Amino acid sequence: MTERDRVFAGSIPKFYDTLMVPLIFEAYAADLAEVVAAFAPGSVLETAAGSGVVTRVLEPKLCAGARYVATDLNQPMLxxxxxxxxxxxxxxxRQADALDLPFEAASFDVVCCQFGAMFFPNRIVGYAEARRVLRPGGRFVFNVWDRIEENAFADEVANAVATVFPHDPPRFLARTPHGYHDIALIREELSRAGFADIEIATREKVSCATSARAAAAAYCLGTPLRNEIEARDAGLLQLATDRATEAIANRHGEGPVVGKIQAHVIVAAG
Structure with missing residues (x-):
């Protein structure tokens, strides 16, 4: 992962929330919120909260007196x-680094994180921090994307954008959001962080967009893939988006498009 992979600034937060969230994040946010709410926590810490999609779904499911702290490393997203x-x-x-949480030990019943662990520079440290702030019997609930080949639009966009930069293809999507899918590695790193009880479920869902262009724009404008494209040649952002649009349309047709998405959902206890 590069430093650019973690930059969600400028217009990216708005495009991320208006395009990416309905495309791939809302379904898993509802899923994660159900898992967390089932534990009836009195206090929840959310790390890597992003544009707040989980926060918006989970908050109404908590009891009236519950404490909810939503954090993210990127202040613009928060x-x-x-x-x-x-x-x-x-x-x-609260702006906070998931690898250095500004909270006392044993402060929360649940720590949750939607599609953020892939961005941790050191996941074992991040996991250990989650465990540190959990009360005895607390749970760390998070999800990560499966390999890019199991996620139709992401795979098609990555391959299409690569044709614009054949000698230096942007690898953000495969490298970071879809780069941490090995279940054995996830278990190993959680164990090294001190978690003993680890459950992992792989869940397939459906991604829908109003058009191939909407799906392509979500990835090319609403993620750090945009940073990679513009770092190579900002003048080719439109061409890259056009190529991605064509690739999705060729596979899924004109008009509304539907594609497979797949992720791992993890519940860990110490």
Missing amino acids: DYAATRQGADSRIEW
Whole structure:
């Protein structure tokens, strides 16, 4: 992973929330919220909250007196998430590094993280921090994407954009969001961080977009893939988006498009 992989700034937060969230994140946010709410936690820490898609779904499912702290490393994403949530005194928005959490030990019943672990520079440290702030009997609930070949639109976009830069193809999608899919490695790193009880379920869902262009724009404009494209040649961003649009349309047709997405959902206890 490169430093550019973690930069969600400029127009990316808005494009991410308006394009990527409905495309691939909403279904898994609902899924993750159900898992967390089933534990009836009195306190929840969310790391890598992004634009707040899990926060918006999970908050209404918690008991009236529950404490909810939503954090993200990227302040622009956190600021955007807070505006989307609206006034809610139960939610504390706080910029924080998941690898160095500013909370006392044994502070939360659940730590949850949607599609953030792939961005941790050191996942074992991040996992150990989650375990540190969990109360005895608490759970760490998170998800990660499966390999890129199991996620239709991401795979098609990556391959299409590579044709624009054949000598230096952008690898963000395969490298980072879809680069941490080995279940054995996930178990090993959680164990090294001190978790003893680890459950992993692989869940397939469906990704829908109003058009091939909407799906292509989501990836090319609403993720750090945009940073990679612009670093090579900002003038080719439109061409890259066009190529991605063509690839998705060729595979899924004109009009609304539907593609497979797949992720691993993990529940770990110490």
